[in-house]
Amino acid sequence: MPDPLRVPQSGAARVTLLTEGTYPHSHGGVSVWCDQLVQGMPDFDFHVIAVTGTGREPLAWELPSHVSPPVTVPLWGPDPVGRAPRxxxxxxxxxxxxxxxxxxxxxxxxxxxxxxxxxxxxxxxxxxxxxxxxxxxxxxxxxxxxxxxxxxxxxxxxxxxxxxxxxxxxxxxLRPLAAAPPEHGVCHAVSGGLAVLPGLVGRRLHGVPLLLTEHGVYLRERYLGYRTGPYRWPVKSLLLGFFRLLAEETYRTADLITPGNRYNRLWEEQGGAAPELIRTVYNGVDPAAFPAAGPEPDVPTLSWAGRVDPIKDLETLIRAFALVRKEIPDARLRLFGGTPRGGEAYRERCEALAAELGHADAVVFEGRVEDIRDAYAAGNAVMLSSISEGFPFTLIEAMSCGRATVSTDVGGVREAVGDTGLVVPPREPEAMARAALELLRDPERRAAMGREARLRVIEQFTLRQTIDTFRSIYTELADGGTAEGADLTAWREERRAGALV
Known part of the structure; x- marks a missing residue:
C-alpha cells in the first residue's frame, strides 16, 4: 500500500485514471493494462477515481509509490448522506x-x-x-x-x-457525478460509461484534458447485457438511452480517443467523435515475460483463460468441446480464471451444461492460476469464445507463448491474430469445433502457427511500444492538446450548438 501522506514528485506530470469495476480492485485484462501503464511510467504522478460495486472491495493490485490511494465511488454501497433540497x-x-x-x-x-x-x-x-x-x-x-x-x-x-x-x-x-472532479493534469478514462462522468465534469469546470481509451465498446456491451436483463422495455429503453447519450457526449468532449483496436473506431465515429481525434493504440505484452511455452500436453487439450462471465460465452465453448470429443474421445477442456462476485450462477450453469452433455469428467474449472503462463502451456491450442472483446490480453499472451489459437471474430481479435490463428464467428459451436479439430489433428500446423504468432507479437504488440505511445500522448495533452486542437474545439462548439446535428 502506498503512503497516504505521500508528497507528489516535484514537477511530475499528473494523470488521473478513471476506472469502473477494474483497476485497482479487480483482476482482468483492463486492470493488467492499467498496471502496465503505471508501472511503466514511474516518473508520472498517478491518481485513480475508481467506480466500484459496494465500496468494500479490497485492493487487488499492489500500488507503486507514485500512485495515490484510490478514491472509490461505490455504485451499490450505502445510500449517500445528505437531504433532498427544498x-x-x-x-x-x-x-x-x-x-x-x-x-x-x-x-x-x-x-x-x-x-x-x-x-x-x-x-x-x-x-x-x-x-x-x-x-x-x-x-x-x-x-x-x-x-x-x-x-x-x-x-x-x-x-x-x-x-x-x-x-x-x-x-x-449517476453517483459518480458526486466525486470531486480532477482539477489538474490529464484525465484518462480507461473505458467509456459511468467512469467518465468525473472526467466530463473536470473538462467542463477546469479544462482538464480528457483522454478516452476503449478496450471493448462499453455501449455495445450494455446493449448485450440489457437484452437479457430482468427489466421491462420502458426501463431498458430509458437506461440504454442514457448510456447512448453518455457515450456520444464523451466522444464529442474527449480531447483524444485511443481505442484498443480499429473495430472500436466505427462505434466512436458513429457516436460523434471527430475522426482526427481517434488514434488506435494496441495492447502490448513483454515477450520476455511470456516466452515460448515448451512441450504440449500428452493428452489432447484445449485451454481457456479469463474471468467466468457471460460475455466470455463459455457455453458455446463447452458445446463446441462436446462436438470435439465425439471425434477425439480423450480430449480435455481446461478453464482457467476466477469467477467474479455475483457470477457464481453463471459458472454453475456452465458446469450443469457440461454435465448435461455428458462431459463433466473432461471439463475442468481450474480457478485462478498463480502464473497465467501455465494456463497457456496447458493446452495444445488456446481458445477464446467471447461475444465481445477489445484487444484481448489472453490472446496476445498466448501468442507470445507460441500457442496456436482459435478465437471468435469480435472486436480487435482479427487484428491481433492476423493469419497466425483460426478465427470463427461468435456463438457458433460447430464452427469452433471444426477449427479446434483442425489444430488438434495437425501438430505440424499448430507448431508453425505458434512460431508465427510469437513473431507477430514481437514485431507489433510489445509493451514497450504501448508505454512509449501513452507517455507521448500524456505529454502532448498536458502541453496543450493535439495539433488539431484549435479547429476541433470550434468543431465541437458547432456540434453543441446544433449546427452539425
Whole structure:
C-alpha cells in the first residue's frame, strides 16, 4: 500500500485514471493494462477515481509509490448522506431532471442531454442529487414524462413499478457525478460509461484534458447485457438511452480517443467523435515475460483463460468441446480464471451444461492460476469464445507463448491474430469445433502457427511500444492538446450548438 501522506514528485506530470469495476480492485485484462501503464511510467504522478460495486472491495493490485490511494465511488454501497433540497433549489433540480429525462426519451430533445447532465452534476457535488432521486417527486417526474403521448415509449405503457425501478437505477448510475472532479493534469478514462462522468465534469469546470481509451465498446456491451436483463422495455429503453447519450457526449468532449483496436473506431465515429481525434493504440505484452511455452500436453487439450462471465460465452465453448470429443474421445477442456462476485450462477450453469452433455469428467474449472503462463502451456491450442472483446490480453499472451489459437471474430481479435490463428464467428459451436479439430489433428500446423504468432507479437504488440505511445500522448495533452486542437474545439462548439446535428 502506498503512503497516504505521500508528497507528489516535484514537477511530475499528473494523470488521473478513471476506472469502473477494474483497476485497482479487480483482476482482468483492463486492470493488467492499467498496471502496465503505471508501472511503466514511474516518473508520472498517478491518481485513480475508481467506480466500484459496494465500496468494500479490497485492493487487488499492489500500488507503486507514485500512485495515490484510490478514491472509490461505490455504485451499490450505502445510500449517500445528505437531504433532498427544498424550495427553489428543489424546483430547479427537478426541472433539470425533467430536461435530462426528456433528452433520454424524446429524440427531438437529445441535444439537451449535456447541459442537463452538468446541471445534475452541480447538485451531485453539493450532496443533493442522490437524496432528491430517492423521493416520490423524482418518481412522479419520470411518470409524467413517460405519460406524454408523443413519445415512443408511451406505447409500452410504463407502470409505476417501472418508474420506481428506473429511478432507482438512475440514482445509482449517476453517483459518480458526486466525486470531486480532477482539477489538474490529464484525465484518462480507461473505458467509456459511468467512469467518465468525473472526467466530463473536470473538462467542463477546469479544462482538464480528457483522454478516452476503449478496450471493448462499453455501449455495445450494455446493449448485450440489457437484452437479457430482468427489466421491462420502458426501463431498458430509458437506461440504454442514457448510456447512448453518455457515450456520444464523451466522444464529442474527449480531447483524444485511443481505442484498443480499429473495430472500436466505427462505434466512436458513429457516436460523434471527430475522426482526427481517434488514434488506435494496441495492447502490448513483454515477450520476455511470456516466452515460448515448451512441450504440449500428452493428452489432447484445449485451454481457456479469463474471468467466468457471460460475455466470455463459455457455453458455446463447452458445446463446441462436446462436438470435439465425439471425434477425439480423450480430449480435455481446461478453464482457467476466477469467477467474479455475483457470477457464481453463471459458472454453475456452465458446469450443469457440461454435465448435461455428458462431459463433466473432461471439463475442468481450474480457478485462478498463480502464473497465467501455465494456463497457456496447458493446452495444445488456446481458445477464446467471447461475444465481445477489445484487444484481448489472453490472446496476445498466448501468442507470445507460441500457442496456436482459435478465437471468435469480435472486436480487435482479427487484428491481433492476423493469419497466425483460426478465427470463427461468435456463438457458433460447430464452427469452433471444426477449427479446434483442425489444430488438434495437425501438430505440424499448430507448431508453425505458434512460431508465427510469437513473431507477430514481437514485431507489433510489445509493451514497450504501448508505454512509449501513452507517455507521448500524456505529454502532448498536458502541453496543450493535439495539433488539431484549435479547429476541433470550434468543431465541437458547432456540434453543441446544433449546427452539425
Amino acid at each position: 424550495g427553489r433549489r428543489r424546483r430547479q433540480l427537478m426541472a433539470a431532471y425533467e430536461r435530462f429525462l426528456t433528452a433520454l426519451l424524446d429524440p427531438g430533445a437529445e441535444d439537451q442531454f449535456g447541459a442537463a447532465l452538468h446541471e445534475l452534476a452541480r447538485s451531485a457535488r453539493d450532496g443533493l442529487l442522490a437524496p432528491a432521486l430517492r423521493t416520490d417527486q423524482a418518481v412522479a417526474v419520470l411518470a409524467a414524462v413517460w405519460g406524454r403521448p408523443g413519445l415512443p415509449v408511451h406505447a409500452a405503457r410504463p407502470t409505476l413499478h417501472d418508474a420506481l425501478t428506473a429511478t432507482d437505477l438512475l440514482e445509482h448510475a
